[in-house]
Amino acid sequence: MTISATIVPLVRDPERLETRLAEIPPEPGVYFMRDESDRIMYIGKSRKLRSRVRSYFRDSQRLTERIATMVKQVTDIEFIVTDTESEALALEANLIKQHQPHFNVLLKDDKKYPYIIVTWSEEYPRIFITRKRKLGKEKDKFYGPYTDSRLLREVLHICKQIFPLRQRPQPLFKDRPCLNYDLGKCPGVCQKLVSPEEYRKIVQKVAMVFQGRGQELIDILTVTMEKQAEELNFESAARIRDQINGLKSLTAGQKVSLPDDTVSRDAIALSQDDNHACIQLFQIRAGQLVGRLGYVANADSEPGAILQRVLEEHYQTADDVEIPLEIIVQHELPDSEILAAALSQRKGRKVNILAPQRQVKAELIEMVERNAEHELRRMQKLGDRNHEAMLDLAAILDLAEPPHRIEGYDISHIQGSNAVASQVVFIDGLAAKQHYRRYKIKNPAVTIGHSDDFASMAEVIQRRFRKFAEQPQLKRQGNPDFPDLVMIDGGKGQLSAVVAVLQEMDLIKDVRVVSLAKKREEIFLPGESFPLETESEQPGVQLLRRLRDEAHRFAVTFHRQQRSEQLKRSRLDEIPGLGHHRQKQLLAHFRSVDYIRQATPSQLAEVPGIGSHIAQEIYDYFHAGMG
Numbered sequence: 001m002t003i004s005a006t007i008v009p010l011v012r013d014p015e016r017l018e019t020r021l022a023e024i025p026p027e028p029g030v031y032f033m034r035d036e037s038d039r040i041m042y043i044g045k046s047r048k049l050r051s052r053v054r055s056y057f058r059d060s061q062r063l064t065e066r067i068a069t070m071v072k073q074v075t076d077i078e079f080i081v082t083d084t085e086s087e088a089l090a091l092e093a094n095l096i097k098q099h100q101p102h103f104n105v106l107l108k109d110d111k112k113y114p115y116i117i118v119t120w121s122e123e124y125p126r127i128f129i130t131r132k133r134k135l136g137k138e139k140d141k142f143y144g145p146y147t148d149s150r151l152l153r154e155v156l157h158i159c160k161q162i163f164p165l166r167q168r169p170q171p172l173f174k175d176r177p178c179l180n181y182d183l184g185k186c187p188g189v190c191q192k193l194v195s196p197e198e199y200r201k202i203v204q205k206v207a208m209v210f211q212g213r214g215q216e217l218i219d220i221l222t223v224t225m226e227k228q229a230e231e232l233n234f235e236s237a238a239r240i241r242d243q244i245n246g247l248k249s250l251t252a253g254q255k256v257s258l259p260d261d262t263v264s265r266d267a268i269a270l271s272q273d274d275n276h277a278c279i280q281l282f283q284i285r286a287g288q289l290v291g292r293l294g295y296v297a298n299a300d301s302e303p304g305a306i307l308q309r310v311l312e313e314h315y316q317t318a319d320d321v322e323i324p325l326e327i328i329v330q331h332e333l334p335d336s337e338i339l340a341a342a343l344s345q346r347k348g349r350k351v352n353i354l355a356p357q358r359q360v361k362a363e364l365i366e367m368v369e370r371n372a373e374h375e376l377r378r379m380q381k382l383g384d385r386n387h388e389a390m391l392d393l394a395a396i397l398d399l400a401e402p403p404h405r406i407e408g409y410d411i412s413h414i415q416g417s418n419a420v421a422s423q424v425v426f427i428d429g430l431a432a433k434q435h436y437r438r439y440k441i442k443n444p445a446v447t448i449g450h451s452d453d454f455a456s457m458a459e460v461i462q463r464r465f466r467k468f469a470e471q472p473q474l475k476r477q478g479n480p481d482f483p484d485l486v487m488i489d490g491g492k493g494q495l496s497a498v499v500a501v502l503q504e505m506d507l508i509k510d511v512r513v514v515s516l517a518k519k520r521e522e523i524f525l526p527g528e529s530f531p532l533e534t535e536s537e538q539p540g541v542q543l544l545r546r547l548r549d550e551a552h553r554f555a556v557t558f559h560r561q562q563r564s565e566q567l568k569r570s571r572l573d574e575i576p577g578l579g580h581h582r583q584k585q586l587l588a589h590f591r592s593v594d595y596i597r598q599a600t601p602s603q604l605a606e607v608p609g610i611g612s613h614i615a616q617e618i619y620d621y622f623h624a625g626m627g
Contacts, residue, residue, distance in 0.1 A: 007036050010057070010074050017057060020077055024050045027081050028088045030095060033103075034076035041070055042103040045092040047085045047338070053077060064300035070103045085338040086345060093316045114152055115144035116210050118203060123196050124166060124189045125203045129156060142317065143210040147280070147294040147375070159206050160185070162246035174595045209247070211322045212264070212283045212290040218247050267361075268307055269330035269369040271376040272299040276383075278375040279310050280368050283324075294375060304331040311339060320346045327353045330365050385539075386429030393485075393540030396523065396532060397514065403484035404428060406543075407464075408551035410489040411441075411456045412559035419446045420562060421460040422555035425483075426547055438558045439463065454497035457488060462501045469505035476510045488515040489548050492524050499526045516548050572596075575621045577614050585609050586618075597622040 010017040024031070029049045033042040046052030056063070056071050063071065082088045096104050119126045121137040129152060146152045160167060164187045171190035172178040180186040187194035187202070208217040221244050228237040270279040277299040283291035293314070297306050307329055315323060323343050333339060336353045343351040356362040390402035406426045413419035425435035441456045468474050468482070476482050488494050495515035502508040508526075515524045521541060522531035534541050572583045572593065589607045590596045596604070596618065604615035 009072060011072055021054050024053055024079055026050045028085045029079055029081040030088055030092050032078040033074045035073045036075050040099045040101045042101050043092055043095050045088040049079055066300045086342045089338050089342045114146055114149045115142045117142050118207055124199050145293055147292050159209060162243045163202055163206055212285045214247055218244055263326055264324040265326035266324045267328040267364050267368050269365050269372050270303060271372040275299055277306050278372045280372040282368050304333050307331055308333040323347045325351055328361055328365055329355050330369060389539035389543040390429050392538055393543055396534055396540045405483045406485045406547060407483040408487045408547040409460060410551040410555040411453050412555035413451055418559055418562040419456055420558045422551050424551045424554050454493050457494050458497040458501040461498050465507055469507055486511055486513040487544055487547055489551055490515050491517040495524050516544050575618055577617060582609050
């Protein structure tokens, strides 16, 4: 059922609010909170919808600052009634995944924690480590995040030694496998010497390691080994034996002393301050610690509620076989029965959730909590350093408050060729790479042999802030896409060019801009002839230097990519009859100019759009004068 939307927030219209609340039934289900733009801000579940939604609007209800901010913006409420609480839990998880409402974001996108990804969306799946959780395709599977990246790399390396897996992201040769195939480390994926079905069976075995099912995999391989030996396939049996020994070495020395070692269990605990909660989740299978996962959340809920949400998000993306039979929690969960019932239904066996108070399981929770405390202290130390730097920068620039979002810009080229620019973003002193942008300079006056950093920087700033100039209704204050400070890499010249374009767009009063000169690390303000009086080792100056260095690195990397692409094409441009489209077709097929040079005329003619005549022209171009 949908309740009609209005513009005025419900808290400012008590009569309409009571009418809306009365329309919500006291049944299990999921509720939505919408704002004046009809966007879903929050999705929640409850066994009694009416009382849960009403609790947000009671004066006596103690709401966190984040939720109180949300409530002030609610203009519409929707709900979906379900038959059971378990259905509400499952529906809530699916809707959050689909809509990703702003106020449902509990776990932060912390790039320091790596994941393992299995790219099931590909014909021959790859397994590798990534820190970009959101970039996978729907069929791809992520495991993690893991807190020990060194150990994770070691485990993946051992897996690639135990099982024949593709070792390279791209083939080394066009028409033959590399040495890894001859050594038995790779089944020849690049030349399709193994069928996709057989290769996926190998990958499924490796995935079991990251699912915490190592012992189950060992049992399966042991049965297979014995069968191969009975059939006198001794070479195959020996290979499986080596795989079993390698798998056993992964968990050697990781025994956790717990009663009933046959039970799979997860243990979760947190440590929090006023702002953040650091959560650790230990995965224990057959008495062995097989995984230690870490999460960071906003500390704006009760500890039990935070743990509940972490577990819901964690198991939402887990396969059913990964769900343990026992979950040990540090604090009682507000809806433990609902979660346990939902997990039991998926597992096909009863899943118990308990908060132990004594003996061995309580000691396990204490160990997990100590690890969470160490992670929180590390985060606090890092946060204190960044906070000090932002306070110092605010004092240097005479800002009313520390800059939350800082953007840095740099230009990169070689004598005007392949001119590009970078935009990097720091949020609360930390790099926010999801907001980085790259620009190709479009100014026709910037060509080979003629560079103009001033005009290039002005172009980039104009493109970045154009939408705010064209749409005056877009708010500046509090807009997460609008910077509190802009830093230009350069001196007074670059700064003056940027100021001129901001004045032209009538944005100079909204955008606070400074420049940082390279030679002496001097900070310049608009309209000032001399730099600010600062020390190069001041925390605020060091923050700007880190921002400047990151902008420079990002710009140079992009410039090198553009230059490499141009070098590829420049050689192909010399071949008669080979236009831009056919060059793209060739590079897409052969991946490099070197492979094109090694190809025969018949292989070249296989490329769409390349006939036998052009194929011979290409071959003759690369082999002219070779006799």
